[in-house]
Structure formats: structure tokens, C-alpha cells
Amino acid sequence: MSELREQADPPVRLIGFWGSPENRALPNPADFADPAWDEPERQWVADYLEHGQVAASWMGSSRCRLCSRVNGSRDLTDGRYLWPEGLAHYVLGHGVRLPAEFLDHIERRSRALEDLERDDSWWRRATGPT
């Protein structure tokens, strides 16, 4: 007997949530800093991070762990990863280089968007909002 079950989406993977002196269970952004990281690639990654969908808005703002500036109050996602909106600041402002697995993910997503097959048949048949 087979039972049709909806397959649950896998949980989104968190990235860019940093520890503090009080919470060392999370990574330290200073360990990821790479001042020699190529500027155009840094910009490309930050641009991607700034264009995630808003997954949650929080009451309080977080502060940058490296320079203490106010650094956002929302979580953004691309459906696979979820990050604090201030992560782009770490990338641009401090050269925080994210793991290669994430950079590969961004590259694959960007390439997939360029290669999207487009189907306009549904839209051509639309006659109004009903």
C-alpha cells in the first residue's frame, strides 16, 4: 500500500548569525575576514544578500560585531539559506568571506536564473483578474 505524502521542504540553512563574548556557540566574524578578498566578488555577494526575501522582522536591531554600527532587524532568505540583513555589511565593510559552499550556491542560482526557460502561454490566455 502506498500513501501519498507531501514531502516537507528541507529546513533553510542559517548563515551569518554570529556569536558574541556572551555566546560563543556561533562563529566569530573576525575568523572569516579576508582583507585581500577580490572587491568585485565581494560586491556581487553583498548584492545577492541584499536582495533576499524578508522572512522575519524583529523588534530590535542587531549591531555589527566588528564595528558596533546598527546593522538591521530583519532576516532574509532565498529559500535555501537564511541570513540577517546586516550580513552584506560584514561582506562589504569587513571583508568577511563566506564559506565556498555558499558562494557556489549563489553562482549556481545566478546561472539558473540566466538559463530559465520561459513559457508565456498561460499569460497570453489571461483576459482579466478572474
Ligand SMILES: [Zn+2]
Ligand atoms: Zn561593521
